[in-house]
Amino acid sequence: NAGVTQTPKFQVLKTGQSMTLQCAQDMNHNSMYWYRQDPGMGLRLIYYSASEGTTDKGEVPNGYNVSRLNKREFSLRLESAAPSQTSVYFCASSEYREVPGLPRRQELTGELFFGEGSRLTVL
Amino acid sequence: QKEVEQDPGPLSVPEGAIVSLNCTYSNSAFQYFMWYRQYSRKGPELLMYTYSSGNKEDGRFTAQVDKSSKYISLFIRDSQPSDSATYLCNAGGTSYGKLTFGQGTILTVHP
Numbered sequence: 637n638a639g640v641t642q643t644p645k646f647q648v649l650k651t652g653q654s655m656t657l658q659c660a661q662d663m664n665h666n667s668m669y670w671y672r673q674d675p676g677m678g679l680r681l682i683y684y685s686a687s688e689g690t691t692d693k694g695e696v697p698n699g700y701n702v703s704r705l706n707k708r709e710f711s712l713r714l715e716s717a718a719p720s721q722t723s724v725y726f727c728a729s730s731e732y733r734e735v736p737g738l739p740r741r742q743e744l745t746g747e748l749f750f751g752e753g754s755r756l757t758v759l
Numbered sequence: 760q761k762e763v764e765q766d767p768g769p770l771s772v773p774e775g776a777i778v779s780l781n782c783t784y785s786n787s788a789f790q791y792f793m794w795y796r797q798y799s800r801k802g803p804e805l806l807m808y809t810y811s812s813g814n815k816e817d818g819r820f821t822a823q824v825d826k827s828s829k830y831i832s833l834f835i836r837d838s839q840p841s842d843s844a845t846y847l848c849n850a851g852g853t854s855y856g857k858l859t860f861g862q863g864t865i866l867t868v869h870p
Contacts, residue, residue, distance in 0.1 A: 678862035750802035
C-alpha cells in the first residue's frame with residue numbers, strides 16, 4: 637500500500653535553477669495539496685487542487701507553480717529557486733465524504749494522508 | 760488570521776505527566792477535527808479524528824472539541840518518551856478544498 641509517494645526525497649539546487657517535485661497517490665482521492673514546513677512556522681499551504689482540473693493558491697504560493705496532471709498526480713515546480721525556498725515539502729491527499737444525514741451533500745473532512753517529504757536546499 | 764491557531768510551545772514534560780495541547784479555530788462551519796503526530800524527519804500521521812463536539816478517547820489519548828468556544832484539545836495521559844513529536848491540529852468540513860494547519864507544538868517527554 638504505497639499511499640502518497642513523493643520524489644525526489646532530497647535535492648540541492650543553486651539559486652536560479654528550476655526543478656519539479658513529483659507527487660502521486662493511489663487512493664483515488666479527489667483533493668491534493670502541497671505544503672512546506674519550516675522550523676517555527678508549522679505546515680504552510682502552498683497550493684491545492686480540490687479536484688482534477690482545478691488548482692488554487694494557498695497561504696504561500698509566490699515562487700511556485702503546480703500542475704494537476706491527472707487524478708493521481710500533482711506536481712510542484714520552482715521556476716527560479718531562491719534560498720528562501722529551502723524547506724521540507726510535503727504532498728498530501730484527502731477526500732470528500734457524504735455529510736451524515738444529508739445524502740447528496742459532500743464535505744471535505746480534513747483527513748489528510750501525507751507523503752514522506754522532500755528536503756530541498758537552495759544554495 | 761489563520762483559520763486554525765495553535766499554541767506553539769515547545770513543551771517539555773517529565774515521563775508520566777499529563778499533557779494538554781490546544782488549538783482554536785475561526786470557521787463555525789467546521790465539523791471534523793483532527794490531531795496529527797509527526798516524528799522527526801517523517802510526514803504527519805493522523806492520530807485522533809473527531810466529528811462535531813464532544814470527547815473521543817483512544818488509549819492514553821483524549822481529543823476534546825468545544826464548538827461553542829471553537830476550542831480543540833488533545834490530552835495525553837501517562838506520557839512516554841515515545842510521545843515526543845510535533846503535534847498538529849486541523850479542522851475541516853466545508854465544501855471548498857483549502858485545508859490549513861495550526862503552527863504545531865513540539866512536545867518532548869524526558870525520562
